[in-house]
Amino acid sequence: MDTSVDQKKVRKFLDEATPLIKKAYSFAKRAHADQKRKSGEPYLNHVLATAITLDEWGLDEPTVASGLLHDVVEDTPVTSKELADEFGEDVAFLVDGVTKIGNVKYRGHEKQVENLRKMILAMAEDLRVILIKLADRRHNMKTLEFLPSNKRKRIAIETAEVYAPLAYRLGMQGLSGELEDLAFPHTHPSEYRWLISNLEARYGEREKYLEKIKPEVEKALKEALVGVISVDFRAKRYSSLYKKLLRYEMDIERIHDLVAFRIIVKSVADCYAALGAIHNLWPPMPGRIKDYIAMPKPNGYRSLHTTVISLENRMVEFQIRTEEMHKEAENGIAAHWAYEEAKGGKKYAQRKAISAGHTEIAWVEQLRSWQQDFTDPKEFLDSLKIDFLKDRIFVITPRGDVLDLPHGATPVDFAYHVHSEIGNSCVGAKVNGEMVPLDHSLRSSDVVEIITQKGKKPSPDWLDFVVTSTARAQIRNTLKGTSHSLKVDKPKKIELKIKTTERVGLIRDISDIISRSHVSIQQVNSESRGGVHTLRFLCNTEDKKKISKIILKIKNIKDVKGIDYRFV
Ligand code: MN
Numbered sequence: 001m002d003t004s005v006d007q008k009k010v011r012k013f014l015d016e017a018t019p020l021i022k023k024a025y026s027f028a029k030r031a032h033a034d035q036k037r038k039s040g041e042p043y044l045n046h047v048l049a050t051a052i053t054l055d056e057w058g059l060d061e062p063t064v065a066s067g068l069l070h071d072v073v074e075d076t077p078v079t080s081k082e083l084a085d086e087f088g089e090d091v092a093f094l095v096d097g098v099t100k101i102g103n104v105k106y107r108g109h110e111k112q113v114e115n116l117r118k119m120i121l122a123m124a125e126d127l128r129v130i131l132i133k134l135a136d137r138r139h140n141m142k143t144l145e146f147l148p149s150n151k152r153k154r155i156a157i158e159t160a161e162v163y164a165p166l167a168y169r170l171g172m173q174g175l176s177g178e179l180e181d182l183a184f185p186h187t188h189p190s191e192y193r194w195l196i197s198n199l200e201a202r203y204g205e206r207e208k209y210l211e212k213i214k215p216e217v218e219k220a221l222k223e224a225l226v227g228v229i230s231v232d233f234r235a236k237r238y239s240s241l242y243k244k245l246l247r248y249e250m251d252i253e254r255i256h257d258l259v260a261f262r263i264i265v266k267s268v269a270d271c272y273a274a275l276g277a278i279h280n281l282w283p284p285m286p287g288r289i290k291d292y293i294a295m296p297k298p299n300g301y302r303s304l305h306t307t308v309i310s311l312e313n314r315m316v317e318f319q320i321r322t323e324e325m326h327k328e329a330e331n332g333i334a335a336h337w338a339y340e341e342a343k344g345g346k347k348y349a350q351r352k353a354i355s356a357g358h359t360e361i362a363w364v365e366q367l368r369s370w371q372q373d374f375t376d377p378k379e380f381l382d383s384l385k386i387d388f389l390k391d392r393i394f395v396i397t398p399r400g401d402v403l404d405l406p407h408g409a410t411p412v413d414f415a416y417h418v419h420s421e422i423g424n425s426c427v428g429a430k431v432n433g434e435m436v437p438l439d440h441s442l443r444s445s446d447v448v449e450i451i452t453q454k455g456k457k458p459s460p461d462w463l464d465f466v467v468t469s470t471a472r473a474q475i476r477n478t479l480k481g482t483s484h485s486l487k488v489d490k491p492k493k494i495e496l497k498i499k500t501t502e503r504v505g506l507i508r509d510i511s512d513i514i515s516r517s518h519v520s521i522q523q524v525n526s527e528s529r530g531g532v533h534t535l536r537f538l539c540n541t542e543d544k545k546k547i548s549k550i551i552l553k554i555k556n557i558k559d560v561k562g563i564d565y566r567f568v
Pocket residue numbers: 046070071136
């Protein structure tokens with residue numbers, strides 16, 4: 001019979017199983033004896049595949065056992081109490097968590113919230129529950145073709161929108177990409193067919209080319225005495241290729257990393273030595289060297305990336321990392337436990353429980369605090385979508401810390417992300433040394449500096465442009481504490497209209513004066529008509545004393561010809 005589980009892996013898994021895992025296997029076999037999967041194979045295969053995945057991720061004994069038992073409470077007469085009696089509280093707790101997550105399907109709006117909430121609640125308690133759910137989903141996605149089409153589509157969308165991003169945030173890039181790829185043919189059937197028919201030949205041609213230059217790469221690494229473990233190349237996943245094509249007007253010619261080299265080396269020093277050897281061989285493309293070892297991605301990803309101009313003037317991407325970095329990139333949080341095991345030498349013995357308090361995953365902590373901020377389920381869902389399921393940008397504090405913010409984040413979001421007090425007392429912002437309005441959209445690698453003033457309160461207008469739930473909740477909270485209605489203390493805005501002759505640096509000079517008076521600038525416009533240059537600064541203040549001081553100072557700036565203001 002056709003089976004979705006590798007029988008060789010099953011034998012190895014059962015050979016190495018501990019008594020608890022063997023017992024869980026027999027228990028699951030009995031409980032699911034009469035059940036078949038939609039594919040016609042025994043139900044047991046599904047729970048075996050789930051447990052084997054968890055074992056390969058290096059998880060602890062109760063988690064692997066729970067992988068085998070994860071569907072018994074849901075699908076058979078077995079109760080949670082029986083599990084606790086037979087296998088202990090830990091296993092019963094984990095299976096309960098998985099059952100709870102599985103209970104609510106991702107359909108209507110309200111139900112989505114419930115589902116996501118339960119998932120996150122479970123995660124905040126114990127990440128192992130999420131890992132079991134991810135292993136379960138991985139096998140379900142592999143056998144998705146046997147389900148009716150409406151169910152197939154719903155599960156694929158849920159996988160792409162909820163589980164793949166979750167895996168990514170846990171640092172499991174391998175799994176995240178795999179889930180996206182498994183979902184892609186179901187969520188985008190016609191696009192998938194287009195990719196297949198337009199790309200298969202190109203992938204083949206590309207691989208042939210890399211095969212041709214591979215010996216040169218290996219020779220260069222050898223000559224540079226780099227401790228190499230492996231040199232191979234991998235085709236870009238269809239799902240991520242499709243996302244990239246959307247950004248490049250579907251022009252395949254502009255995609256240079258269809259197939260990329262991956263060099264695995266022995267040490268961090270070898271990573272940089274390998275990068276040097278490659279750059280010595282072929283010139284790198286400016287702006288395409290990424291050092292995620294010195295500056296890891298927020299999900300923990302570490303690697304060196306570079307794109308070089310190789311033979312026949314063709315561009316080739318290289319990814320260089322150590323074996324440890326590679327395993328972490330594939331398995332994320334789970335990889336940490338696998339190392340403990342390797343050091344301890346005994347299977348399962350050294351594996352520890354994964355609690356959400358793990359310091360390496362700061363966003364789990366964020367989740368906890370956000371949960372408390374929201375009472376309206378719709379708002380909670382929206383905040384989740386915005387904060388987790390969208391692209392992120394990475395900006396830098398003046399001290400060099402890298403912050404992970406959602407796409408479209410503003411200096412106010414940044415300020416609240418650093419600290420609620422900094423958010424509340426924020427009056428201005430500099431990006432890469434230049435004053436910007438507070439609703440300015442930040443971009444990756446911007447250096448952001450917040451100008452604060454003691455005792456300042458946030459403006460209700462900020463709610464119009466902030467994108468993070470943290471900032472929104474903090475602004476609301478602070479405003480609630482200061483007045484009964486948001487409308488009442490909404491400050492008036494003032495527009496300064498300044499006539500000048502054109503000069504580089506003039507806008508900065510004026511911005512400096514305004515922000516030194518602790519007035520925030522919301523917008524700056526400039527226009528030139530008939531030789532007259534006009535700057536308009538929209539500022540958040542109604543303090544006439546301050547305004548007249550600012551005007552006096554601006555009048556004294558060189559090249560300022562006249563100044564006017566009005567409340568708006
Ligand atoms: Mn299952």
